[in-house]
Amino acid sequence: MSEREIGALIEEAYAELHRLADGYLRREQHKSVQATELINEAYLRMAKGPDQHFQNRAHFVAIAAISMRRLLVERARARAAAKRGGIQVQVTLDDALLRGGNESEVIDLIALDRALNDLARQDAEQARIVELRYFGGLSVEETAEAMHLSAATVKRHWQFAKAWLLVALEGQRPAGG
Amino acid sequence: MTVAPLGPDSNDFHRTRDIFLRALELEPGQREAFIVEACGSDSALLARVRKLLDAHVRGERFLEHPTHVSDPASARPSYLAPGQMIGQYRIERILGEGGMGVVYLAYDEGLQRFVAIKAVSPAYTHDSSRRERLRREARAAAAVKHPGVAVVLELRDHEADFFIVSEFVDGETLREEIQRGAATLVRLIETATGIASALAAAHDLGIVHRDLKPENVMRTPDGRIKILDFGLARIGVSGSDGGSLTVEGSVLGTPAYMAPEQIRRESVDGRADLFALGIVLHEMATGVHPFRARDQASTIARILETEAPPLSASSAGQSDGVGSTAMRAALDAIIRRCLRKRPADRFASAHELLAELERARDGRGASGAFAAGSPGPQRWWRVHHLATCIAYGGLMVPMWLAHKALDDPGERLGLVLFLATLGAAVASIVLRLHLWFTASSIPGQWVRQYRHATPWLRLSDSVAVLGFLVAGAALIVGNTQEGLAAVLLCAGVVAGLSFAVIEPATTRAAFDQDG
Numbered sequence: 225m226s227e228r229e230i231g232a233l234i235e236e237a238y239a240e241l242h243r244l245a246d247g248y249l250r251r252e253q254h255k256s257v258q259a260t261e262l263i264n265e266a267y268l269r270m271a272k273g274p275d276q277h278f279q280n281r282a283h284f285v286a287i288a289a290i291s292m293r294r295l296l297v298e299r300a301r302a303r304a305a306a307k308r309g310g311i312q313v314q315v316t317l318d319d320a321l322l323r324g325g326n327e328s329e330v331i332d333l334i335a336l337d338r339a340l341n342d343l344a345r346q347d348a349e350q351a352r353i354v355e356l357r358y359f360g361g362l363s364v365e366e367t368a369e370a371m372h373l374s375a376a377t378v379k380r381h382w383q384f385a386k387a388w389l390l391v392a393l394e395g396q397r398p399a400g401g
Numbered sequence: 402m403t404v405a406p407l408g409p410d411s412n413d414f415h416r417t418r419d420i421f422l423r424a425l426e427l428e429p430g431q432r433e434a435f436i437v438e439a440c441g442s443d444s445a446l447l448a449r450v451r452k453l454l455d456a457h458v459r460g461e462r463f464l465e466h467p468t469h470v471s472d473p474a475s476a477r478p479s480y481l482a483p484g485q486m487i488g489q490y491r492i493e494r495i496l497g498e499g500g501m502g503v504v505y506l507a508y509d510e511g512l513q514r515f516v517a518i519k520a521v522s523p524a525y526t527h528d529s530s531r532r533e534r535l536r537r538e539a540r541a542a543a544a545v546k547h548p549g550v551a552v553v554l555e556l557r558d559h560e561a562d563f564f565i566v567s568e569f570v571d572g573e574t575l576r577e578e579i580q581r582g583a584a585t586l587v588r589l590i591e592t593a594t595g596i597a598s599a600l601a602a603a604h605d606l607g608i609v610h611r612d613l614k615p616e617n618v619m620r621t622p623d624g625r626i627k628i629l630d631f632g633l634a635r636i637g638v639s640g641s642d643g644g645s646l647t648v649e650g651s652v653l654g655t656p657a658y659m660a661p662e663q664i665r666r667e668s669v670d671g672r673a674d675l676f677a678l679g680i681v682l683h684e685m686a687t688g689v690h691p692f693r694a695r696d697q698a699s700t701i702a703r704i705l706e707t708e709a710p711p712l713s714a715s716s717a718g719q720s721d722g723v724g725s726t727a728m729r730a731a732l733d734a735i736i737r738r739c740l741r742k743r744p745a746d747r748f749a750s751a752h753e754l755l756a757e758l759e760r761a762r763d764g765r766g767a768s769g770a771f772a773a774g775s776p777g778p779q780r781w782w783r784v785h786h787l788a789t790c791i792a793y794g795g796l797m798v799p800m801w802l803a804h805k806a807l808d809d810p811g812e813r814l815g816l817v818l819f820l821a822t823l824g825a826a827v828a829s830i831v832l833r834l835h836l837w838f839t840a841s842s843i844p845g846q847w848v849r850q851y852r853h854a855t856p857w858l859r860l861s862d863s864v865a866v867l868g869f870l871v872a873g874a875a876l877i878v879g880n881t882q883e884g885l886a887a888v889l890l891c892a893g894v895v896a897g898l899s900f901a902v903i904e905p906a907t908t909r910a911a912f913d914q915d916g
Contacts, residue, residue, distance in 0.1 A: 346414040358464045383425060384418050386464055387457040394456075 230287065237284070238291035240266040245295065259296075260361030263288045282362075286370045289360025293337070296359070300333040332393065339392035343385060350385040353378055413446070420450050425457070481505060481520065487564060488557060490518060506569060515569040516554060519630075526563040539565050541608050542631040549599025551619075551629050570627045575615035575681060584685045586728050590762045593682050593735070595626030597758060600678070601751035603631055604671035611669065613677035614658040615684065657690060661705050661742050672744040675754060679709070679739025686712050686732070691740065709740040728848065731761035763846065778910035779840075785907050786833045789899070792892075793826040796869065799888050803872040806882045814875060822868030828861040862900045869893035 244262050267284045344351035349371070356362045356370060364382065368375040420439045424432040432454060440447035481503075485492045490507040493515075497504045502522040509516050526532045536558060543553035555566040575592070578584070584592070596618060603610065610617075610631055619627045656664060660676035663669050683691040691709035694700045712733040735757055741747045748754040800819050807815030832854045839850045873889035876882050 347418075354464065380422050380425070383457060384421055384453070386460055387421070387453040390456040390460040390463050391452055 233287050234291050234294075236270070237266060237288045238295060240270055241288065241291055241295055244269075259292050259359060263292060263361060282366060282370050285360045285362055285366075286356065289355050289362070293340075293355055293359040297333055297337045335393055336389065339389050342392065343388060349373075350381050350388075353382050354385050354389065357382060417446060417449050417453070420446070421453050421457075424450065424454060429458075487518065487562075490516060490566065492518070507566075517551075517567050517569045519565040519567070521563040521565065526561075532558075532563065535563065541606065544606055545603045545608060545631060547599050547602035549595055549626050549628055550603060550631055551627050553631075567629075570619045570621060570629065572619045572621040572627070575618045575620065575685065578620065579615055579684055579688060583688050586732060587762075589682060589686055589732060590728070590758055592620075592626060592685065593678065593732075594755065594758050594762070596628065596678055596681070597675075597751045597754045599626065599628050600671065600674050601755060604674070604751050609669060609671055610674045610677075611663070612658070613674050613681065615681055618681065657692070657700050657704075659701075659704065660744070662744060664701055664705060670744070671751060672747050672749075675739045675747050675751065676741075676744075678754075679736050682732075682736050683709060683712070683740070686736070705742070709737060712736065728761055731757075735761060763849065778907065782907045782911035783837060783840075785899075785904060786837055789904075790830045790833055792896070793830055793865065796889075796892050797823060797826065799885055799892070800868065800872060802885055803876055803882070803889060806885065807872070807875055807879060815872070818868050818872045818875070822865050822872075825861040825864035825868065829858060829865060832858045832861070859900075862896070866893050866897045866900070869896065 241262055244265055263285055266288060267281055270284070340351050340354060343354070352371065353367055356367045357364070362370065364378050365375050367373075367382075368378045371378065420436055423439070424436050427435055433451075436447060436450045436454070440450060481487070481492045483492055483494055487507065489511040490509055493506040493508055495503055496506050496517060502520045505518045505520065507516050507518045508514075521535065526535065536556065539553060539556050542550075543556075546552075551570050552568040553565060554568060555564075557564040557566065596613075600610065600613075608631060610628065612630065613628070617629045619629060621627060658677045658680050660669070660673035663673050680691060683689075690700075692700050692703035692707065694703050712729060735754070738757075739747055739754070748757065800822050804815035804819040807818075836847075836851060836854055839847050869889045870893035873886045873893060876886035876889070
């Protein structure tokens with residue numbers, strides 16, 4: 225698949241996710257929706273479409289994760305720009321994290337996006353693992369399959385990437401960069 | 402493993418990662434030494450790796466759950482930041498998060514102590530009738546004065562804020578204990594007594610916990626039991642609020658510890674807490690929830706319909722030794738009675754449960770520890786002890802002769818051996834007579850007395866056996882009194898065998914057929 229084709233697919237997935245997210249949040253107030261859920265539904269809709277661009281679900285998710293990241297970051301930016309009005313999008317640390325750690329504030333998505341870009345400059349593969357796991361909702365095994373790596377490698381790199389990003393997000397100077 | 406230190410080149414990132422990943426493969430305790438060596442003189446590299454390892458430990462759950470797209474008007478609580486002041490309380494960190502909100506550790510600047518602050522989520526406080534009920538419940542919980550109930554110190558109730566400040570309880574939850582393994586019988590009965598006594602104090606005031614579970618019970622470092630969240634945990638779910646169990650129940654936590662009448666949304670009283678306590682005890686004894694099933698719906702069905710499995714299949718109390726059969730039978734009966742489906746079939750109150758627990762602890766449970774044994778072996782147990790006492794007395798004669806034979810002027814070995822053996826024999830005889838007396842006169846105390854006496858009995862017997870053997874050996878080495886030496890050596894061997902093999906078997910046969 226050429227780069228242009230991939231670009232077109234990302235756009236397509238982005239538009240679909242955007243539409244779905246708005247629909248979800250408008251229909252069901254006081255609720256958040258799992259990114260994974262949105263991606264799954266987007267896949268089901270697009271797979272039904274007349275022209276099949278996606279080989280399978282993993283292939284779709286690999287692309288949709290990029291769209292999902294872009295969508296969330298754009299919403300976060302819009303929200304930062306205009307605090308009031310319309311439906312806002314917020315990404316929070318999962319409750320489970322709060323039980324164990326001391327990161328009590330909401331993850332700053334814009335900062336996470338920036339840190340991910342920094343990470344990608346050091347090692348694109350690691351940033352991609354985070355993108356697939358966090359924005360695409362893929363498991364370690366699925367990520368390994370999508371990236372043609374072993375599950376053990378994904379797991380190790382995932383651990384490092386998480387630590388690296390946490391250090392970066394806490395406003396400290398990231399390792400090696 | 403030496404790694405050449407690196408300059409600040411583009412390879413730094415990968416070097417950092419390499420050391421980090423290799424350190425992760427080691428036990429946490431070994432990591433520091435490894436990274437110090439691996440980083441050599443590059444202190445900047447070392448600092449980076451250290452910081453990353455620290456982040457790795459702290460951020461175990463960081464990013465682990467895929468992101469949400471959410472509406473900010475949702476009921477999701479907004480978190481207080483560390484350092485933020487709520488009145489005189491300075492927020493330190495989050496202790497936990499339940500259905501009703503977030504619990505923080507905070508420092509009371511005024512009284513200079515730690516407290517726990519529960520910040521109740523606005524979802525529970527913007528409705529005025531709910532808020533009023535929350536207030537009432539908090540006041541009621543504050544009225545419970547019992548060392549087993551975490552004290553409610555203050556209610557801060559102002560506009561959007563609804564904070565319940567309570568005593569900070571340090572320690573470990575029963576959940577953590579259960580995860581480490583099954584408890585011994587004595588531990589179980591102690592824990593049950595601690596919880597039941599706290600429940601009794603609350604029930605007397607008409608306060609029902611409604612959400613007793615291993616996560617809500619702490620054991621402090623000095624071993625006391627504290628129940629958290631009295632009267633608060635299930636405020637959102639009681640019948641008058643309507644709503645279905647699956648929706649609200651899932652918000653407020655697992656229904657796995659609810660009594661059948663709670664699940665059916667019938668009226669609930671203290672006996673629902675006794676049902677939950679039954680589950681907790683069963684789980685502590687076996688490590689397994691008695692109604693465990695593959696999903697929540699099946700668990701609920703089992704709570705409503707299936708009888709709890711008996712404890713006997715479990716490993717509980719195996720290390721307790723003598724008396725455990727009777728104690729276990731008593732505890733099993735207690736737990737099963739707590740787990741009856743109909744409240745009327747359970748103990749009528751926590752007080753009644755407490756009395757039954759006391760009986761079980763003293764070995765006077767449903768059957769009674771000493772009386773539970775069979776009479777034949779118990780007679781042999783008595784004969785064994787009597788014979789041992791007489792043998793000890795008789796053996797003092799050859800020990801005295803050995804002292805005479807061994808000790809030339811200036812030599813003291815024989816005397817030392819004689820005195821040590823005499824002391825040990827007297828101690829052993831006294832303890833044996835004490836056990837005999839207890840078994841005959843106060844069988845209810847027998848298990849406890851046996852447990853206290855056993856280590857001392859073992860010690861004195863070992864000293865005496867050693868005395869016989871050493872004296873016999875010394876005589877042989879000194880080439881005198883071979884006959885005496887033979888008597889002492891035989892006595893040592895026979896006594897050793899008797900204490901190691903015969904006595905435990907006799908005791909088990911007399912009191913505890915299962916071991």
